[in-house]
Amino acid sequence: MFACICFGVTEDEVKAEIALGARTEEEIGERCGAGTGCGTCLDRIGALLRAAGTGRDKMHVEAAA
Ligand code: FES
Secondary structure, three states: OEEEOOOOEEHHHHHHHHHOOOOOHHHHHHHHOOOOOOOOOHHHHHHHHHHOOOOHHHHHHHHHO
Protein backbone atom coordinates (compact mmCIF):
# COMPACT_ATOMS: atom_id res chain seq x y z
CA MET A 1 0.00 0.00 0.00
CA PHE A 2 1.25 3.45 -0.87
CA ALA A 3 1.98 5.84 1.97
CA CYS A 4 2.70 8.72 -0.42
CA ILE A 5 0.99 8.85 -3.78
CA CYS A 6 2.89 11.91 -5.04
CA PHE A 7 6.21 10.10 -4.88
CA GLY A 8 5.02 6.50 -5.14
CA VAL A 9 6.47 5.61 -1.74
CA THR A 10 5.02 2.52 -0.07
CA GLU A 11 4.35 2.05 3.64
CA ASP A 12 7.05 -0.62 3.65
CA GLU A 13 9.55 1.91 2.27
CA VAL A 14 8.60 4.39 5.00
CA LYS A 15 8.94 1.67 7.64
CA ALA A 16 12.37 0.81 6.23
CA GLU A 17 13.45 4.45 6.58
CA ILE A 18 12.19 4.46 10.17
CA ALA A 19 14.19 1.29 10.83
CA LEU A 20 17.24 3.07 9.40
CA GLY A 21 16.82 5.96 11.82
CA ALA A 22 14.25 8.43 10.48
CA ARG A 23 12.38 9.93 13.45
CA THR A 24 10.25 12.73 12.00
CA GLU A 25 8.09 13.40 8.96
CA GLU A 26 10.81 15.79 7.79
CA GLU A 27 13.48 13.09 7.96
CA ILE A 28 11.26 10.72 6.02
CA GLY A 29 10.84 13.42 3.37
CA GLU A 30 14.58 14.06 3.17
CA ARG A 31 15.28 10.36 2.70
CA CYS A 32 12.63 9.33 0.17
CA GLY A 33 10.56 12.37 -0.72
CA ALA A 34 7.39 11.12 0.95
CA GLY A 35 5.36 14.00 2.33
CA THR A 36 7.19 16.72 0.43
CA GLY A 37 4.53 17.15 -2.26
CA CYS A 38 0.89 17.85 -1.53
CA GLY A 39 1.28 16.87 2.14
CA THR A 40 -1.90 14.84 2.41
CA CYS A 41 0.12 11.78 3.43
CA LEU A 42 1.79 13.44 6.43
CA ASP A 43 -0.83 12.09 8.84
CA ARG A 44 -0.24 8.58 7.46
CA ILE A 45 3.54 8.96 7.79
CA GLY A 46 3.09 10.29 11.33
CA ALA A 47 0.96 7.27 12.17
CA LEU A 48 3.70 4.96 10.88
CA LEU A 49 6.24 6.82 13.03
CA ARG A 50 4.01 6.48 16.10
CA ALA A 51 3.32 2.82 15.34
CA ALA A 52 7.07 2.28 15.33
CA GLY A 53 7.32 3.88 18.76
CA THR A 54 8.76 7.13 17.58
CA GLY A 55 7.53 10.39 16.13
CA ARG A 56 6.46 13.69 17.57
CA ASP A 57 3.66 12.47 19.82
CA LYS A 58 6.02 10.18 21.68
CA MET A 59 8.65 12.90 21.90
CA HIS A 60 6.11 15.30 23.38
CA VAL A 61 5.04 12.71 25.93
CA GLU A 62 8.67 12.08 26.87
CA ALA A 63 9.41 15.80 27.06
CA ALA A 64 6.43 16.37 29.33
CA ALA A 65 7.32 13.47 31.66
S1 FES B 1 0.66 12.05 -1.14
FE1 FES B 1 2.57 12.36 -0.16
S2 FES B 1 3.14 14.39 -0.67
FE2 FES B 1 1.28 14.04 -1.77
